[in-house]
Amino acid sequence: xxxxxxxxxxxxxxxxxxxxxxxxxxxxxxxxxxLEKELxxxxxxxxxxxxxxxxxxxxxxxxxxxxxxxxxxVETEDADFVIYNTCTVRDNxxxxxxxxxGQCSNHKKNNPHMKIAICGCLMQEPGAVExxxxxxxxxxxxxxxxxxxxxxxxxxxxxxxxxxIIDIWKETDRIVEDLPxxxxxxxxxxxxxxxGCDNYCTYCIVPYVRGRERxxxxxxxxxxxxxxxxxGVKEVMLLGQNVNSYGFDFKDGDSDKISFAKLLxxxxxxxxxxxxxxxxxxxxxxxDDVIDVIAGNPKIARHIHLPLQAGxxxxxxxxxxxxxxxxxxxxxxxxxERIPDVAITTDIIVGFPGEGEAEVDDTIDxxxxxxxxxxxxxxxxxxxxxxxxxxxxxxxxxxxxxNFDKLLKVVQDTxxxxxxxxxxxxxxxxxESVNEQxxxxxxxxxxxxxxxxxxxxxxxxxxxxxxxxxxCHGFYYMGSRV
Ligand code: 5AD
Ligand code: SF4
Numbered sequence: 001x002x003x004x005x006x007x008x009x010x011x012x013x014x015x016x017x018x019x020x021x022x023x024x025x026x027x028x029x030x031x032x033x034x035l036e037k038e039l040x041x042x043x044x045x046x047x048x049x050x051x052x053x054x055x056x057x058x059x060x061x062x063x064x065x066x067x068x069x070x071x072x073x074v075e076t077e078d079a080d081f082v083i084y085n086t087c088t089v090r091d092n093x094x095x096x097x098x099x100x101x102g103q104c105s106n107h108k109k110n111n112p113h114m115k116i117a118i119c120g121c122l123m124q125e126p127g128a129v130e131x132x133x134x135x136x137x138x139x140x141x142x143x144x145x146x147x148x149x150x151x152x153x154x155x156x157x158x159x160x161x162x163x164x165i166i167d168i169w170k171e172t173d174r175i176v177e178d179l180p181x182x183x184x185x186x187x188x189x190x191x192x193x194x195x196g197c198d199n200y201c202t203y204c205i206v207p208y209v210r211g212r213e214r215x216x217x218x219x220x221x222x223x224x225x226x227x228x229x230x231x232g233v234k235e236v237m238l239l240g241q242n243v244n245s246y247g248f249d250f251k252d253g254d255s256d257k258i259s260f261a262k263l264l265x266x267x268x269x270x271x272x273x274x275x276x277x278x279x280x281x282x283x284x285x286x287x288d289d290v291i292d293v294i295a296g297n298p299k300i301a302r303h304i305h306l307p308l309q310a311g312x313x314x315x316x317x318x319x320x321x322x323x324x325x326x327x328x329x330x331x332x333x334x335x336x337e338r339i340p341d342v343a344i345t346t347d348i349i350v351g352f353p354g355e356g357e358a359e360v361d362d363t364i365d366x367x368x369x370x371x372x373x374x375x376x377x378x379x380x381x382x383x384x385x386x387x388x389x390x391x392x393x394x395x396x397x398x399x400x401x402x403n404f405d406k407l408l409k410v411v412q413d414t415x416x417x418x419x420x421x422x423x424x425x426x427x428x429x430x431x432e433s434v435n436e437q438x439x440x441x442x443x444x445x446x447x448x449x450x451x452x453x454x455x456x457x458x459x460x461x462x463x464x465x466x467x468x469x470x471x472c473h474g475f476y477y478m479g480s481r482v
Contacts, residue, residue: 018178024152025068031159032070045071046079051087057190059085064182065152078107081115086122090381105138117141124209144168149176171211177220187462189233194240202320202387213249217256229272237277244285261289268299277301284322295338303449307347311363315355332370343373343448351380351400353391360403364410373418375411420472429467431460454479
């Protein structure tokens with residue numbers, strides 16, 4: 001865990017709200033110091049993250065506030081302050097949160113000083129907040145996605161009060177810059193380029209819990225990346241629910257209105273940044289200029305995550321994905337042709353209303369034609385409030401399971417074939433960690449996102465090194481330094 005707290009120098013900060021929150025951190029410091037005196041030890045804090053890279057990035061901001069306030073970070077939930085940063089994209093994500101929260105109440109019984117907070121996407125659903133108010137009364141603080149920037153302020157209120165504090169906003173149009181961040185890795189970082197989603201795919205809850213699309217100004221993004229690079233970061237991942245509609249929300253004529261392709265170029269020019277990733281593009285907005293920029297710029301990772309969701313045209317139409325099976329295949333094959341060494345991964349949902357075996361066979365056909373390097377496969381989960389939840393032709397669980405298993409087998413076979421193609425090549429990897437199973441090994445990540453394990457000393461962590469790919473083990477390689 002990197003202990004670099006970015007942007008905590010007041011003279012660097014442009015955003016008044018961020019300065020205000022730093023003031024609240026100072027206030028919280030006094031309260032945490034008093035608690036430390038009372039406990040006779042440093043108070044501890046644990047941030048539990050569910051869901052996507054956006055949540056992971058948000059959690060780095062929550063943790064920075066807690067650390068600056070004086071908490072010591074711990075990995076387990078028997079801490080003095082526990083915060084759950086939740087996801088609600090599928091029902092199993094919700095259930096995991098409730099399960100963990102239930103267990104956490106046992107810790108609170110043994111620790112009268114303990115505070116439990118819950119935030120993130122699930123909290124933007126009114127039903128979830130009601131459920132917590134009713135059945136999880138031991139929770140001290142609830143807030144949502146739109147006001148996460150005021151966590152320092154809410155932390156103060158929470159430390160002052162014995163009552164449950166709830167602060168949820170329905171929406172926001174503001175972006176707060178320069179909040180303190182505590183990065184998990186010293187050498188790589190996520191960077192938000194936009195927030196929210198305007199696509200309204202009919203199965204998806206995200207537009208309702210993350211709000212309308214809001215792009216950050218390119219100047220702010222580049223400024224953040226310059227600071228990260230100065231702090232030793234070599235790889236950035238540009239984050240957004242729909243990155244290639246970056247800037248669509250800026251007015252025509254606004255000097256900030258640049259395309260995603262242009263932004264990629266600007267980011268690649270930042271000195272010290274050696275690798276640039278992005279997550280997630282939407283196939284409908286994947287324009288040729290983005291393909292050209294990637295093809296012409298070796299700093300941009302040879303990995304494109306291109307969510308397919310389904311391969312049947314009627315299902316795609318009812319999902320409101322705005323592309324056809326044929327358009328998706330053309331795009332993927334064009335990307336493969338123009339960027340020959342690229343890995344294409346995807347997301348697939350099985351069991352959307354009206355999707356039977358014949359429709360799933362269309363998805364399987366796309367998998368075979370595109371030869372995805374990997375795919376995240378999900379069983380459709382009905383989300384209250386989304387249009388698809390009201391569709392009448394919901395598919396029985398057994399049929400979904402059967403189709404899911406059939407599709408998963410094709411995904412796995414294809415991914416294995418694709419991975420084995422690199423055998424014998426020499427690749428540059430960014431060394432990320434010591435291998436969890438064998439301490440003599442390091443784990444590095446290739447530009448195309450494949451992991452390689454190889455012998456090496458841990459002072460190589462954070463370095464780019466050349467490794468030969470000796471043996472393919474399904475989805476990863478055993479290699480050796482060259
Ligand atoms: N059910 C199942 N999967 C979903 N996703 C989004 N909403 C749902 C849902 N209701 C998947 C999509 C998306 C990924 C992040 O989660 O595949 O790309
Ligand atoms: Fe959800 Fe579709 Fe937006 Fe992705 S693009 S977050 S699937 S609504």
